Amino acid sequence: MTRHAVGDVTGCTHRVPSCTLLPPVRFHAIRAGRRGEGVSVHRHAVVFRRATLASTLSLILFPSIPAFATGAAVDLDQVVVTATRTARTQDQTLAAVTVIDRAEIERLQAPSVPDLLRGRAGISLANNGGPGKSTSLFLRGTESDHVLVLVDGIKLGSATNGSAALQDIPVEQVERIEIVRGPFSSLYGSEAIGGVVQIFTRRPQGPFEPNAMLAIGSEKTRRASAGLAGRRGDDTRGGWYSLQAAHETTEGINAYRGTRNFDPDLDGYRNTSLTAQGGYRFNERWDGELRVFRAEGRNEYDGGPASEADSVQQVLGGRLRHAPNERVTFTASAGGSADLSDNFFDGVFSSRFDTRRKVGGLQADLGIGAGLLTLGFDWQRDEIDGTTAYAVDRRINRGVFGQWQQAFGAQSLQASLRRDDDSQFGGETTGSVLWGWDFTDALRLTASYGTAFKAPTFNELYFPGYGNPALGPETSRSVELGLRGAHGWGVWSLNAYDTRIDDMIAYDADLGDFGGPNNIDRARIRGVEATFDTTVLGWDLSGSLGWLDPENRAGNAGKVLPRRARRSARIDLDRRFGDFSAGASVTGVGERFDNLSNTTRMGGYGLADLRVGYALSNDWQLRLSLNNVLDKQYETAALYNQPGRNWLLSVRYRPGR
Template identity: 30%
Template sequence: MKKIILATAISAVVSPVVYAADPVTIVITASRTEQALSQSITPTTVITHQQLQQTQPKSVAQALEQSAGVQVLNSGGYGQNSTLYLRGLDQKRMLVLVDGVQIGSATLGYASLEHFPVEQIERIEIVRGARSSLYGANAIAGVIQIITKKKHLQSNYAVIEAGVGSRNTQQLSLSGGFGNENTRLTAAVSRFSTEGFDVYSAGGEDKDGYLNQALNLTAEHQYSSGLILFGGYQRAQGHNDYDQCSKPDWSKSNDCESLFVNDGLQLGLAQRANQKLGWEIKASQHNDSSQQKVEGIKADKFVTQTRMLNLQGEYQLSEQQLLLAGIDYKKDEVSGSGVDNYQEKTRDNKALFALWQWQQKGLSAAISGRADRNQAFGTFNTYGVELGVELLADLELTLGRATAFTAPTFNDLYYPALGNPDLKPETSSTNSLGLNYQPSSSVYLTANLYQTEVEDLVAWAPISPGSFTWTPQNVDNVSIKGVELTGQWLFGNTQLDAHLEWLEPKDKATGNILIYRAQKSSGLRISQQLDQLTLGISAAYTGSRYTDKANTDRLDAYTLVHFDAQYAVSRALVTKLSVKNLTDKSYVSKKGYETESRSLFASVSYTF
């Protein structure tokens, strides 16, 4: 069965959304190579450029919150720490890529997605389920990949967009694409700022503002031989105010500021040698820098530099079979005043990986494997097996099993007096079962069941019974069972998207539910196009959650409703309006922190 995902049709960058079935959406994250979404047997969600334009998120968390399998924990407004949970596991157990380059902090163990500029995103791919057999460490829950904007119009263009909103929120961006048949260049700059609001409910009355300034450059040139030279550079820097930081005497202050700089550079060559053989080599570097200011005085600085070299090739064995294999080299280095006393400041990882895909009418399969050799913890092997069987003309059954692991962070291993250099990687195994049903080109339904077992989870624990000294240790084991239901319907110019999730994330020792995981969540979105006007309304339900391991403190469930509108005055001029938290719902996402009340944002864009 050919799975057809309902999506917005490819249109001019500033035109209103036109809804249509799109059977050939290309994704790359699930298999590390281009593949039609209709041919993938891996649960994958694509948030397209058109969807981002219509829903108008102001953060990556807002862009992801309507996606199946994703839950968001907010610690305030824009720029504040946002924790993502994918299939019940947090950001330390998921991999985040930007244009194929891994990003994040090696000391914290996750990427600060709250600082990535949404204005520069072309699309987001979310792969649900273990992917260490292709990507290595930290892909237990899945992989989130951000694809930045590239030149996609035939002619040269430039787009300027400006907007204002509640709490003196301001946004300004300028992007453009230039080139000819052989060369393409893209450039984008953006600035986002807001006065914010007081994010800590028990603190003094102060506004916790945010500033983000970003740059994105990409280039690609194709030679007559078919060889493609490509490169890119991204940078985001700014600061956000927050509350409850620690002073040197360990007392708390609400005069806190976080300074951040994230930048990445990549350069590569790719070639399709013939119809069967293709290869790519890429070198990249990503830097993650953070520093706190407490009452105007700068504290320690933490910098992660990640260098990677990737070489992969693919060979079409036959019309039904594809073989992909490659080598990954990664080196993490931490620096800055905050890591002066760390026992180790560098580690490298070498890996070999391979994927075999086979597909014929009514049957498809994928087998992947990877061997990682890490300087800190030795060799680790993972695998993944997937099978798709067409039961009926409109119904497909999918089966999968995969192993994965998460590497301990530099803080876990080497933090002065508290780190534990004897930590082992966390390990997991995931079994999955799915059904994909498509009775017509305008209706698509899926059901996915999965069970993930994670062992040797790193958690703080006393070094011995009764000891007052605590360190990170491999002491926790968790079991996560889940059911995901998703549906998409297209009726004329009306599109409806919905998802439901039931989750049972348990600590195996106590049987208690893991903190801040809602066992029930759902989302619904209805979009309607009326000539030049497109309207959308979204609702997201988050069930009750526990804030403590003993499951004695529970936060209430809540539903948030958002509204958006887009009107094309002409093909060049487009106006937009979004209202987040339309009903002005008072709710708590994280205990002790305020959440944003109703907020409006209006913008206008013009294409030259």
């Protein structure tokens, strides 16, 4: 259905200097990587082990130390930036974080970004009819517009309906994804009630890295991608570049089986995308980056006010960073994003919804004593245009924030405070505190408290005949307790949380002549997440388990919030046999309801995906994925079909390292 309608935060890239890391104190990330991966951390959890004094001192890095000159370069796969807006190794991060790197993306052979995220800790998805169709992501039971989505540090999404079109970002353009669970408005402002999902586009690690892929599959699916990337220079001066193009087309499936605008034909999807980016380090004190991502899509669908749509997702960004000394870094960034949609009904133009967003920011990272102080200013301007006339079609938000990070022996602290001033609804202040205690060599206890908010969308405020300009922001407060461990057999994490959301925006039948949105809803969401990563008889085994109680506490008090399952699980199993590889993923989702009154039930389901690969040479690989091998019929949104058994065969070229 129609949507009605990004440079990374710190600029930290593979083997590039100026990444501010706090001392790891007693722990460091370890793991012998799989073939071709080198050394990296576990995929789904944090590994702890007592560090020697020498290794600890070697990692006390400040912004201008070139290329981690004290030792081997630190790979971005070991660094998380989303949880703090500064670079931290995964074992230092106090928030609940999942990182999906490029090696895992290629190993799992997921056909899309939503498929890659399916079943991850805290995540529920609702898709309107197969490949390329509108997909909503619910994180920790919060609303789909309570999740902040970033592409290389730039906010992605539509200001009219508040959603981000994850389905329009091709997997071939993605280098890694960081999923940070919990309230983070104190660093990012609006929308980060459930958490933050940041997608990083592909970038190089070596001097020259070409790649190419061709694939065919079910529903006449055709895919192709090619790219060039590389970096030149030394630790004090040099540049990098990356250019990646991708195209995919599929006949799709019959998306909708309801009665509204029912059409039993196949609903196809086409996407063409390009990423171009580069950076240069002028000397030990100055470096900068520029990047652009654009994806153009053509989508066919049923059940809505239109039957086809041409869409564009675009992100532009640039960053300049100056490190006058070893304890101070200043970063200036600017950019913008666009969500553009032209809608048609049976080939006749019907509507246009365009969102354009401009952003800018200043950030200072100051090493003070044993801690790191971060101060920042964010500016954002949203503009909408199209065939629908809104009473107000632009707004500006300004935000200032501060954050303190410090380790005290076996304990760590992260505290942040932010003030946002929005031209539509006024000001909002949010804050958070995260604490960690490494009480043994293998165990870490974490606790946190945070507040967050979500600004109302243009549709909720001003859509003709529906909007309510008196709306205020939705607000939340969350507490969380976590435990992480590492042992000889593997690593694991366990997190329990309680989130209470006030002033949720819901339809109010008593508002105006025809009803409309109002701040009348409330919710309490409790949940437990568990992740694990281990090796059993030579097989790499990882997964996540989740229990959720998303309770509505207002007009439908005691009911479950729609499209959230109380129970969910995902297990990934992979192994190499020389030049062969084999794997499987199993996802289980409990029953859900499609409406607030819980009268439309969607049954639980289990999906099984299989994959095999063969290395034709050091540079060429042949891969086959079989998805939904049991041909399970299921739905994630009522009346919208999901793909049955399907396959994809690909050949990939990437020079061995």
